[in-house]
Amino acid sequence: MKARAFDYARPASVAEALTAFEQADGDASYIAGGQSLVPALALRLQAPARLVDIAHIAELRGIAVEEGWLRLGALTRHVELHDHPLVATHAPLLALAAPHVAHPAIRNRGTLGGSVALADPAAEFPAMLLAMDAEMEITGPEGSRRVPAGDFFQDLYQTALEPGELLVALHIPAAGPGHRCAFDEIARRRGDYALAGCGVMLTMPGDIVDEARIACLAVGSTPLRARAAEAALIGRRLDPDSIRKAQSALADDLDPPDDAEVPAAMRLHLARVLLGRLLGGMAEAA
Amino acid sequence: MSSALPVTLTVNGETLTRLVEPRETLADFLRRDLGLTGTHAGCEMGVCGACLVMLDGAPVHACLTFAVQADGAEIATVEGLTENGVLADLQHAFHQRNALQCGFCTPGMLVSAQGLLARTALPSRAEIRDALSGNYCRCTGYEAIVDAIETVARRRAAGETAAPFMEEPA
Known part of the structure; x- marks a missing residue:
């Protein structure tokens, strides 16, 4: 299939991009890497009258640490999240998740901002941003604002972005020393959408878990924080007993939907298996 | 419009x-x-x-x-x-190892393999398979393709080069 005809604008700044979008009377889409949008256009799931290509806007690029926050421009490509030393140091969950995102050629072109703005519930980066309490920097005709990840992902493919607004950058509290991270997912084939995925970030100055952050993907209509599982670990040693309690607590955090391919109970089971593996691995490495 | x-x-x-x-x-x-x-x-x-x-x-x-x-x-x-010889050794190895049958997937396989070897000098077989996860081949079952890429990785690491790929005379 081929995309329906559209007109094409290539603004050089965020301000120009907002104008180009507005001029299409709401019938426009921003395009960056296009790795999810182009297939949707080819399948005619979407057919906007105008594409606004934001890939050449310098303000949307860059990876830097500013006052304890890692700023990732929305155009940061998946492969850069995998390779960049600042990401490995300050947002290791993104670097660990990157190899699981689709295939190498997609990762060369797909952008972090695109993945976040689409908010596919099976996507890796949105869940990891939720785990890290990231904030989304959004610019629109009304000005700029920052939205915490917890308020950003609202429902299936629904985010805090209003039509015409642009995701400019992602801000992540820079992880200091003493953090340990792990990520894994289960998919039928490498690069397929995950059946369940999980990222864990622990702060353990000594033997005791000081802080725990756990987020899951592909187990609901949005990425989900597993607060009950986190609570089961905090103040405790990472041992078989606390790990079992965290796995069991996942039932309070997750309520996966039943679908034709995967029953709800199986998704919950897979999430528990993953969490057990990740925490077990972290306990061994400790 | x-x-x-x-x-x-x-x-x-x-x-x-x-x-x-x-x-x-x-x-x-x-x-x-x-x-x-x-x-x-x-x-x-x-x-x-x-x-x-x-x-x-x-x-x-x-x-x-x-x-x-x-x-x-x-x-x-x-x-x-092909013209500039970048893929020559991969093409030789694919040919030698019968890593194609109908050939439809081959251009994509070669580009993926080249991309992998540019990033990872000596990938494991698992890494090669991972790099090919977005390349479908409906003929070969992948084993020969993985063999060919593994062979080229070793040869490149040893500093060997290959002449530009040419069809063999009939």
């Missing part, structure tokens, strides 16, 4: 300007407008990997990029990478 726009890009070393409709993919542009039919259009939705080309030195799906987006980019197709 959508008139043709000028696009200037470098394809296989040659810089050219053409008018393209915004909805024309880079794959269709290469095949129809430039006659470079080595880039294969398979699924046209980023799943099969037959249309992979190098864009600014990294493998991307030509079906998931509109030609207008490639303005200013440097594209290398399987034709260009």
Whole structure:
């Protein structure tokens, strides 16, 4: 299939991009890497009258640490999240998740901002941003604002972005020393959408878990924080007993939907298996 | 509503300007407008990997990029990478090991393999399979393809080079 005809604008700044979008009377889409949008256009799931290509806007690029926050421009490509030393140091969950995102050629072109703005519930980066309490920097005709990840992902493919607004950058509290991270997912084939995925970030100055952050993907209509599982670990040693309690607590955090391919109970089971593996691995490495 | 726009890009070393409709993919542009039919259009939705080309030195799906987006980019197709000898050793190894039957997936496989070896000098078999996860081959069962790429990785690491690929005389 081929995309329906559209007109094409290539603004050089965020301000120009907002104008180009507005001029299409709401019938426009921003395009960056296009790795999810182009297939949707080819399948005619979407057919906007105008594409606004934001890939050449310098303000949307860059990876830097500013006052304890890692700023990732929305155009940061998946492969850069995998390779960049600042990401490995300050947002290791993104670097660990990157190899699981689709295939190498997609990762060369797909952008972090695109993945976040689409908010596919099976996507890796949105869940990891939720785990890290990231904030989304959004610019629109009304000005700029920052939205915490917890308020950003609202429902299936629904985010805090209003039509015409642009995701400019992602801000992540820079992880200091003493953090340990792990990520894994289960998919039928490498690069397929995950059946369940999980990222864990622990702060353990000594033997005791000081802080725990756990987020899951592909187990609901949005990425989900597993607060009950986190609570089961905090103040405790990472041992078989606390790990079992965290796995069991996942039932309070997750309520996966039943679908034709995967029953709800199986998704919950897979999430528990993953969490057990990740925490077990972290306990061994400790 | 959508008139043709000028696009200037470098394809296989040659810089050219053409008018393209915004909805024309880079794959269709290469095949129809430039006659470079080595880039294969398979699924046209980023799943099969037959249309992979190098864009600014990294493998991307030509079906998931509109030609207008490639303005200013440097594209290398399987034709260009054959002419300049970049793929010669991979092509030899694919030939030797029977790593293709119908050949439809082969241009994409070669581009993926080249992309992998540029990033990872000596990948494990698991890493090779991982790198090929977005390339479908419906003939070979992949084993021969993985063998061929593994062989080339070892040869490159040992500093061996190969002559440009030529069809053997009948």
